[in-house]
Amino acid sequence: MAKYEPNQRIKFAYKLEGWTYENGSQSELKRTGEKVLPSEYTQDMEGKIFCPACFTNLIRVPKEVDYFSNGRNAYFAHMWTYKHVKCELRVKRSEGKKFDTYEEAKKAIDDENLVIVSGFLQEKPQDPKNPAGVYDETPIEDINGPVSEVPIARHDGETFSLPSKITTVAGICRKFDENLYKYYFLPGRNNAVRLIDLLKDVRDVIEEDSTRRMYFGKIIRSYTPVENPAAHNMRMTELAGAPSVRDFYLKEEHGISSRKGINDETQERYVLMWGEIGTNGIGLCIEGLSWGEFALLPAQYNHLLDT
Numbered sequence: 001m002a003k004y005e006p007n008q009r010i011k012f013a014y015k016l017e018g019w020t021y022e023n024g025s026q027s028e029l030k031r032t033g034e035k036v037l038p039s040e041y042t043q044d045m046e047g048k049i050f051c052p053a054c055f056t057n058l059i060r061v062p063k064e065v066d067y068f069s070n071g072r073n074a075y076f077a078h079m080w081t082y083k084h085v086k087c088e089l090r091v092k093r094s095e096g097k098k099f100d101t102y103e104e105a106k107k108a109i110d111d112e113n114l115v116i117v118s119g120f121l122q123e124k125p126q127d128p129k130n131p132a133g134v135y136d137e138t139p140i141e142d143i144n145g146p147v148s149e150v151p152i153a154r155h156d157g158e159t160f161s162l163p164s165k166i167t168t169v170a171g172i173c174r175k176f177d178e179n180l181y182k183y184y185f186l187p188g189r190n191n192a193v194r195l196i197d198l199l200k201d202v203r204d205v206i207e208e209d210s211t212r213r214m215y216f217g218k219i220i221r222s223y224t225p226v227e228n229p230a231a232h233n234m235r236m237t238e239l240a241g242a243p244s245v246r247d248f249y250l251k252e253e254h255g256i257s258s259r260k261g262i263n264d265e266t267q268e269r270y271v272l273m274w275g276e277i278g279t280n281g282i283g284l285c286i287e288g289l290s291w292g293e294f295a296l297l298p299a300q301y302n303h304l305l306d307t
């Protein structure tokens with residue numbers, strides 16, 4: 001057991017019969033592979049499960065089903081045989097990826113392994129089919145942003161001109177499992193990092209921070225201080241915070257919050273937020289986010305953030 005480092009960052013493995021790291025197409029594995037959780041592993045999957053980041057073979061630890069824990073303490077680990085293949089999921093937290101050439105970076109974008117985000121949508125775009133659809137949170141595809149000079153070249157000081165996206169946090173929450181292992185270059189940052197390494201739990205936040213980051217928090221309760229709130233009234237959504245922090249709130253108007261699916265009944269769900277940390281009384285908060293800057297994570301993905 002001590003041979004493998006517990007690795008909670010490999011949330012799922014791709015399983016595909018007959019696929020090999022040496023000869024297989026990585027995009028085919030991502031497209032057609034089945035996603036398997038450590039708790040879902042059965043012994044017949046041996047040799048058929050692969051890392052979602054580096055695509056080498058994985059093993060499940062422990063190998064046998066652990067009846068007592070229901071497999072809850074099981075995890076995936078890389079194999080020693082592939083130790084020459086670098087994978088950010090082997091290390092605790094990655095510093096990000098550099099690209100040797102423009103072509104390599106462009107290919108990563110085309111293969112949907114890299115997303116250059118130049119901004120988040122500030123307003124909900126009008127849906128021509130449903131112009132009055134205020135309560136209709138239909139998924140909006142990313143829109144194309146400007147070509148951006150991106151400092152992700154391995155050679156210091158060099159930048160590549162790459163197409164960018166103006167996106168939404170809601171878009172990142174769709175196919176969240178797959179997006180976790182994509183590289184994102186976010187506004188104001190200077191490197192491309194896998195989403196799993198960008199996400200910051202508000203439980204680890206103990207002070208104000210004026211740098212915008214991608215945060216997530218688990219909702220404890222949500223309420224409006226007034227009865228029968230109007231759209232412009234404040235909705236206070238309390239998130240699980242650090243023990244040393246009095247309380248942690250997402251403060252957004254009731255109107256925009258309810259369009260995001262957050263209401264008095266919302267509990268035990270995760271919210272993702274692109275914002276900065278401010279104060280609220282003697283506690284902390286994130287507030288004043290635009291339409292594209294926060295979203296409720298679909299409940300089916302809760303297990304990916306639960307620890």
Ligand SMILES: [Zn+2]
Pocket residue numbers: 051052053054055056078087088089090
């Ligand atoms: Zn890997």
